[in-house]
Amino acid sequence: MNERAVLPTSTRGVALTRYPEGELQESDFAVREFDLPEVTQGSILVQNEWFSLDPSSRIRMTAGESTYFTPFALDEVLDGWAVGRVLDSAHDDFAVGDYVHHFGGWREYAVVAVPDKDWYSPRRVEVGGGIDSRHHLGVLGPSGLTAWAGLFRVGRLKPGETVFVSAAAGAVGTLVVQMAKLMGATVVASAGTDEKVRHLVDDLGADVAFNYRVAPVLDSLQAAAPGGIDVYFDGVGGDHLDAALLQLRAGGRVALCGQIAGYNLKGDDRPGIKNLFSAIEKGLTLQGFLARMYFDEFDEFYREVAEWLARDQLIFDETIIEGIDASPAGFIGMLHGTNIGKSLVRVTPRTS
Numbered sequence: 001m002n003e004r005a006v007l008p009t010s011t012r013g014v015a016l017t018r019y020p021e022g023e024l025q026e027s028d029f030a031v032r033e034f035d036l037p038e039v040t041q042g043s044i045l046v047q048n049e050w051f052s053l054d055p056s057s058r059i060r061m062t063a064g065e066s067t068y069f070t071p072f073a074l075d076e077v078l079d080g081w082a083v084g085r086v087l088d089s090a091h092d093d094f095a096v097g098d099y100v101h102h103f104g105g106w107r108e109y110a111v112v113a114v115p116d117k118d119w120y121s122p123r124r125v126e127v128g129g130g131i132d133s134r135h136h137l138g139v140l141g142p143s144g145l146t147a148w149a150g151l152f153r154v155g156r157l158k159p160g161e162t163v164f165v166s167a168a169a170g171a172v173g174t175l176v177v178q179m180a181k182l183m184g185a186t187v188v189a190s191a192g193t194d195e196k197v198r199h200l201v202d203d204l205g206a207d208v209a210f211n212y213r214v215a216p217v218l219d220s221l222q223a224a225a226p227g228g229i230d231v232y233f234d235g236v237g238g239d240h241l242d243a244a245l246l247q248l249r250a251g252g253r254v255a256l257c258g259q260i261a262g263y264n265l266k267g268d269d270r271p272g273i274k275n276l277f278s279a280i281e282k283g284l285t286l287q288g289f290l291a292r293m294y295f296d297e298f299d300e301f302y303r304e305v306a307e308w309l310a311r312d313q314l315i316f317d318e319t320i321i322e323g324i325d326a327s328p329a330g331f332i333g334m335l336h337g338t339n340i341g342k343s344l345v346r347v348t349p350r351t352s
């Protein structure tokens with residue numbers, strides 16, 4: 001272990017100060033100093049370079065409701081995906097200077113335990129040769145695995161099929177669109193601004209895209225895919241899922257990835273589904289999934305996606321938020337669609 005005296009003993013980090021009623025506000029957060037625990041046997045101290053803003057954190061900001069993750073404790077530093085360099089190590093698998101992907105986000109420094117290898121365990125990552133540390137939070141990390149597993153394992157997309165992707169200009173959606181094109185599918189995409197719609201078609205290769213805010217989703221989807229769709233990759237729920245159920249062909253599949261249309265709403269206000277009978281009529285398969293359920297396929301995912309990246313066949317879109325203090329506003333903005341691609345907070349190193 002290094003000399004503790006030269007290492008930080010506290011960190012700036014973000015806490016939730018109350019559980020919001022509906023819409024999240026910046027005033028629900030505090031950015032402040034937290035004590036760091038000792039680096040005891042089996043743990044490491046990491047200086048974060050980046051942390052990730054993920055919609056699932058919003059689910060954890062509702063008291064006592066979630067089964068997806070446990071709710072955040074109030075007034076304690078939040079956690080989430082991050083990447084940084086090891087400053088001190090009391091674990092044989094990690095050396096000072098290693099880059100590591102871990103779950104101690106929303107802060108500058110994190111002391112993280114290294115339990116048995118599971119989805120949340122710190123993982124050493126390679127940087128260089130065109131790969132930056134932040135790629136491991138996005139295209140080569142949780143967002144990438146979500147897109148890959150949802151499309152190819154859950155959605156079982158085949159060449160020549162048509163897939164509809166919602167929240168398509170976001171972290172997962174931008175990758176789903178491009179992976180589906182690489183597989184030889186026809187891609188219909190939806191997003192919330194005209195700029196995003198242009199980007200999806202002109203830069204990411206979607207065949208058709210529409211702005212879901214300007215017309216009912218069902219009308220736009222029917223116009224975009226008059227012959228129907230085979231797979232729906234659902235990051236939204238609500239009106240998008242209802243429209244997709246009507247437009248899916250017999251035997252179609254739905255990869256239930258997220259329901260962001262409801263995250264900022266209280267239970268009874270969340271949109272329901274009206275067209276589920278279509279699943280019976282057409283023999284549809286609706287399957288929910290979490291990326292971590294495909295952790296045992298991580299190496300295969302990584303090899304395939306890293307190869308696409310190296311061949312410049314995948315664009316990694318990102319929206320960068322500068323500094324921890326801006327992270328609450330960046331998070332709220334992402335929930336409302338201010339981002340394109342992965343929302344990442346750059347952690348500015350302290351000068352003193």
Ligand SMILES: NC(=O)c1ccc[n+]([C@@H]2O[C@H](COP(=O)([O-])OP(=O)(O)OC[C@H]3O[C@@H](n4cnc5c(N)ncnc54)[C@H](OP(=O)(O)O)[C@@H]3O)[C@@H](O)[C@H]2O)c1
Binds near residue numbers: 054172235
């Ligand atoms: N199952 C898993 O393991 C897993 C893993 C990662 C993410 N997810 C889910 O996948 C979805 C996307 O996550 P992400 O990380 O890629 O985030 P993201 O798409 O980068 O950001 C969220 C986007 O959702 C869109 N949105 C917000 N409210 C909406 C609404 N009412 N209707 C339609 N679109 C809306 C916004 O874009 P617009 O401008 O287009 O509205 C926003 O940019 C989320 O539901 C998330 O929970 C699931």
